[in-house]
Amino acid sequence: MTDLMETLVENREMVQPNHANMLDSAHGGNVMKWMDEVGAMSAMRFSGETCVTARVNQMNFERPIAVGDTAHITAYVYDAGESSVRVRLITEREDPRTGEREKTTESYFVYVAIDDDNEPTTVPELTVSTDEGARRRERALANEQREYRNRD
Structure with a gap:
């Protein structure tokens, strides 16, 4: 499985x-x-290998997720190197009664296939x-580049 859309993984966690x-x-x-767990699932779906976290880019918590709400996490692979897999992750607060969502957190993780x-293996x-x-x-790619520019 190597197509971007086949790496799309979504998961929910009820905040207790x-x-x-x-x-x-x-x-x-x-x-x-x-987020790390869902990102790893996406990376493994893409690579067909076990993947471990190598890097987490900047992570900003834009708004809280209240107890009783759901953390809806979306991940997909958007780029890959020889053994590395780059995954975009978005977390949204979701009201389980209405389905209303708003973004709370976004980050870009890098995993390495082993x-x-x-030992690192090719993807x-x-x-x-x-x-x-x-x-x-x-x-x-555009959002990741914007994050790098904003670090300085």
Whole structure:
């Protein structure tokens, strides 16, 4: 599986009191963990290999996810190197009663595919065969570059 749209993974986590900080919203560490897990699923779907986290780009928490709401996480592969896989991750706060969503967090993770000896192994070339896939890839590349420029 090497097409961008085939790497699309979505998952939801209900924010429970044990996931919350003292403000009754999802603790940032839990959100990051959930994003990392969904991103790894996308990277593994793409590569057909076990993937480990190599880098997390800047992560801004734009708004909270309250206890009782759902963290809706979307991930997809938008680029790949020899053994590395770049994944865009977006988390949205979702009201489980209405389905209303708003973005809370976005980041770009890099995973490395590893073999049975835990050594880096090659990944396939990413293909983009749909207009939606092309739009997603262009958006990810543009947003990632904007993040790098804003670091200075």
